[in-house]
Amino acid sequence: MAKKELQPSLKTSHIPAGTSWIGYNLSRMKSQRQLMWMSFPFIAFIAIFAYGPLWGWLMAFQNYRPGIGFMEQDWVGVDHFRTLFTDPTFLRVIRNTLAMSLISLFLGFVGSIGLALLLNELRMILFKRVVQTVSYLPHFLSWIIVTGIVANVLSTETGIVNVLLTKLGLIEEPINFFAEPKYFWGIVGLSSMWKEIGWGTIIYLAAMASINPSLYEAASIDGAGRFRKMFNVTLPSIKPTIIILLIINVGNVLNAGFEIQYLLGNGLVQDVSETIDIFVLKYGINLGNYSLATAAGIFKSVVSLVLIFIANGIAKSLGEERLI
Amino acid sequence: MKRFSRKRNLGDSIFSITNGIFMLLVMVVTLYPFLNTIAVSFNNGLDTIRGGIYLWPREWTLQNYVSVFQNPNLTQAAFISVARTVIGTVVQLFCTAMLAYVLSRKEYMFNKLVTTLFVMTMYFSGGLIPGYMLIKQVGLLNSFWVYIIPGLIGVFNMIVIRTYIQGLSEGLIESAKMDGAGDFRIFMRIVLPLSKPVLATVALFIAVGQWNSWFDSMLYTAGNRNLTTLQYELMKLLSSATSQGGTVNVDSYKNVTNMVTPVSIRAAITVVTAMPIVLLYPFLQKYFVTGLTIGGVKE
Numbered sequence: 001m002a003k004k005e006l007q008p009s010l011k012t013s014h015i016p017a018g019t020s021w022i023g024y025n026l027s028r029m030k031s032q033r034q035l036m037w038m039s040f041p042f043i044a045f046i047a048i049f050a051y052g053p054l055w056g057w058l059m060a061f062q063n064y065r066p067g068i069g070f071m072e073q074d075w076v077g078v079d080h081f082r083t084l085f086t087d088p089t090f091l092r093v094i095r096n097t098l099a100m101s102l103i104s105l106f107l108g109f110v111g112s113i114g115l116a117l118l119l120n121e122l123r124m125i126l127f128k129r130v131v132q133t134v135s136y137l138p139h140f141l142s143w144i145i146v147t148g149i150v151a152n153v154l155s156t157e158t159g160i161v162n163v164l165l166t167k168l169g170l171i172e173e174p175i176n177f178f179a180e181p182k183y184f185w186g187i188v189g190l191s192s193m194w195k196e197i198g199w200g201t202i203i204y205l206a207a208m209a210s211i212n213p214s215l216y217e218a219a220s221i222d223g224a225g226r227f228r229k230m231f232n233v234t235l236p237s238i239k240p241t242i243i244i245l246l247i248i249n250v251g252n253v254l255n256a257g258f259e260i261q262y263l264l265g266n267g268l269v270q271d272v273s274e275t276i277d278i279f280v281l282k283y284g285i286n287l288g289n290y291s292l293a294t295a296a297g298i299f300k301s302v303v304s305l306v307l308i309f310i311a312n313g314i315a316k317s318l319g320e321e322r323l324i
Numbered sequence: 325m326k327r328f329s330r331k332r333n334l335g336d337s338i339f340s341i342t343n344g345i346f347m348l349l350v351m352v353v354t355l356y357p358f359l360n361t362i363a364v365s366f367n368n369g370l371d372t373i374r375g376g377i378y379l380w381p382r383e384w385t386l387q388n389y390v391s392v393f394q395n396p397n398l399t400q401a402a403f404i405s406v407a408r409t410v411i412g413t414v415v416q417l418f419c420t421a422m423l424a425y426v427l428s429r430k431e432y433m434f435n436k437l438v439t440t441l442f443v444m445t446m447y448f449s450g451g452l453i454p455g456y457m458l459i460k461q462v463g464l465l466n467s468f469w470v471y472i473i474p475g476l477i478g479v480f481n482m483i484v485i486r487t488y489i490q491g492l493s494e495g496l497i498e499s500a501k502m503d504g505a506g507d508f509r510i511f512m513r514i515v516l517p518l519s520k521p522v523l524a525t526v527a528l529f530i531a532v533g534q535w536n537s538w539f540d541s542m543l544y545t546a547g548n549r550n551l552t553t554l555q556y557e558l559m560k561l562l563s564s565a566t567s568q569g570g571t572v573n574v575d576s577y578k579n580v581t582n583m584v585t586p587v588s589i590r591a592a593i594t595v596v597t598a599m600p601i602v603l604l605y606p607f608l609q610k611y612f613v614t615g616l617t618i619g620g621v622k623e
Contacts, residue, residue, distance in 0.1 A: 034507035039426045053450025053458045118343050131347045134354050140601050142536035144559045148594050149357040158375045284453040297451025305448045
């Protein structure tokens with residue numbers, strides 16, 4: 001930090017007397033021209049690949065047909081948005097997205113916090129490491145592999161779940177899990193939990209590692225057992241971490257629904273499996289209705305952005321500055 | 325410890341034992357599906373349908389793997405998967421690190437602007453359709469480079485590397501400047517070598533992401549069979565097996581005998597696709613965890 005003082009001439013407030021603002025900035029650019037060359041390709045990159053598509057948002061206000069110049073298209077105003085919000089399919093996909101996001105969010109949070117608390121209580125370090133290593137593993141596998149595994153586990157003929165349920169006498173006939181809409185949200189929630197529960201513990205374990213040991217000692221002297229210490233020392237100490245992560249994730253609820261629903265969904269359960277992203281893919285790429293799909297995408301982007309800003313605002317008011 | 329009653333110690337032991345059993349259960353639930361898939365992949369396909377394969381094959385065979393590796397489409401897919409992982413990791417890591425270095429320099433004039441431009445993209449995107457049209461317009465459709473270029477900079481990774489570079493000794497960079505070294509030279513000769521730990525972490529994240537991605541294959545390169553990837557081939561097989569919507573014909577794998585079934589082929593491809601990660605993962609775990617804590621907790 002002290003090195004900052006070495007180059008006072010680079011601060012804008014220190015324009016040397018007798019130099020114009022333009023001349024000053026030009027000479028500044030020249031003095032860091034290598035930094036400029038190193039960054040220009042990436043500025044161009046982000047402008048094209050991240051901001052370029054924003055131009056395409058205009059399509060949502062046209063009846064876009066390929067093969068005609070962009071500006072010669074029929075302009076239809078907000079018709080597509082009106083269509084969307086009167087379309088029962090679209091309202092249903094919004095419901096599905098929110099429901100599955102919130103189920104996965106809840107299961108993921110409760111699961112990871114619970115697992116982290118219990119891992120934290122393990123006294124045998126080697127055993128703890130083994131459990132951690134095993135539980136992180138599914139995070140690194142693609143959803144393709146995970147859905148393949150889920151399909152095997154739940155398969156009607158040979159799946160272990162049906163085998164166990166039948167052997168325990170809980171069901172007479174094997175259940176065809178992927179053909180019944182009532183199971184779909186649960187399958188999605190539990191699969192996400194299976195994949196991410198271990199990975200989710202990392203951040204809580206890091207927070208637990210920084211708890212002051214004297215808190216535990218004090219609790220012991222007061223006669224607290226391990227359960228009490230878990231609930232009265234460990235859990236309150238990681239509360240800030242929990243709240244911040246919760247806020248970030250709530251801001252992302254509309255972004256959390258594509259791969260697993262797309263891979264596990266099928267015609268029999270599509271009423272509950274389709275999310276906003278799948279809707280966009282289906283209307284845009286498969287049916288070629290670019291304008292309607294773009295409108296749906298805009299709706300999602302804007303709502304997500306608003307949610308994220310609200311979430312960040314709350315996080316900031318709670319004293320966390322580093323989110324955005 | 326002396327002041328605790330015997331009852332408390334007993335309670336403690338019961339808790340420890342229950343906890344230990346629960347952890348074993350967690351491991352079983354996590355590992356069983358893998359072990360089962362491996363067992364199925366080595367079992368005779370027709371025999372598997374009869375059920376009862378759990379952790380060990382009943383009728384050993386390598387037929388499933390032979391069918392997989394004799395399918396020319398799949399060897400090509402494996403080649404592309406490896407190519408995009410290697411090239412993608414090297415190129416993306418280099419670019420991300422270079423930008424991270426520039427943005428770690430406080431004197432860089434456009435620091436704030438460029439940082440904001442990149443960080444904003446973490447929170448919104450143009451959406452699927454406009455993105456698709458852009459890829460089409462710049463001529464990346466059905467090109468290998470669509471796997472590399474659109475993801476050139478990972479913003480989260482960039483922030484992780486930048487945080488690390490900011491922690492390096494500023495004096496080192498200053499004294500190299502005094503000796504007349506330019507920024508590019510400093511980046512290549514000083515910053516890159518010193519950042520090896522964080523670069524290893526980020527390289528792993530990029531590599532896993534490249535290896536696991538399938539959506540870009542489906543969306544952008546479906547028109548060119550030579551550019552298919554392992555994950556995408558597996559996905560097509562899965563959808564034909566689970567969701568009735570797929571169109572892949574398992575007959576293309578039956579070139580040797582009729583002993584393979586969709587289930588056994590799927591198991592074999594799952595094992596082939598997951599193996600690189602499962603085998604390397606225990607050795608790399610340290611780096612993964614470091615990366616998350618650098619980026620998430622300290623930043």
